[in-house]
Amino acid sequence: MAKFNLFTEESNRSPLSRLWRKFKANHPALVGLWLFIALALLALLAPLLAPYGIDQQHADALLLPPSWHDEGNVNFILGTDDLGRDVLSRLMRGATYTFGLSIVAALLTTLMGVVLGTLAGCSQGFKSSLLNHLLDITLAIPSLLLAIIIIAILGPGLFNTVWAIIFALLPQYIHSIRNLVVEELNKDYISAFRLDGANRWQLIVRGVLPNIYEHIVVIFTLALSTAILDIAALGFLKLGAQPPTTEWGAMLAENLGLIYLAPWTVGLPGALLFLSVLATNLVGDGLRDALQARKAD
DSSP: OHHHHHHHHHHHSOHHHHHHHHHHTOHHHHHHHHHHHHHHHHHHHHHHHOSSOTTOOOTTOTTOOOTTSTTOBTTBTTOBOTTOOBHHHHHHHHHIIIIIHHHHHHHHHHHHHHHHHHHHHHOOHHHHHHHHHHHHHHHTSOHHHHHHHHHHHHOSSHHHHHHHHHHHHHHHHHHHHHHHHHHHHTSHHHHHHHHTTOOHHHIIIIIIHHHHHHHHHHHHHHHHHHHHHHHHHHHHTTSSSOTTOOOHHHHHHHTGGGTTTOTHHHHHHHHHHHHHHHHHHHHHHHHHHHHHHHHHO
């Protein structure tokens, strides 16, 4: 009787609650989720939390090491750069540009990818074949290289970088959503919907999308990690954010000459990039494993 009650309780859970139950059993993924939330809050609240302005200079505190160093100063917890600017404040504001704008780019890519991928999945005949060939050609180009080509057309800058990342990630997103839609349209429950007289719009909204939204979330996390790396790479190549914008990739490029004299000015932005990508990938892997475990049940 107890086993029956447990089975009944589990079957009565919503799909999202069952997914969360599987996800939180994965401890690395849970750690990644909390780290992801912390970075998202930092990106949102950085202008309020940063102790100094990003361009505020302190002539008497040039190249101070972090506060835990013997020569450090508690007023500058993560030290200063060669112009006396507080590294902590610049890193916090950089979270808004690197991590925050990556989320914006990934969300816009998701929205556009779902719409275009669904339309592509519903197309048939010559249109479907032509679209597949175009997507295959575009997917052969790495996303960063495609973003560089777009930046060469639009010009450097943070705003253009976001659009370059969106257009660079969009073909892969359309391809993934299209495959999911085509797979769902071939299932038996869609045939039952058709027999009930459902039109194409009802098939998509009531049938296909509710059954692929979890996969869309997983694809979003993968797109987000790519967006973080691409925005930082474009900033490092001086094609993205321009000084004095405190984007983490641009900070790496700006302080690269200080790597031996003041390694914290290079190591700390690199560490935040690593943690951002790690947290996003852990969440994505955890979601994928939770989906597979839920399907196995």
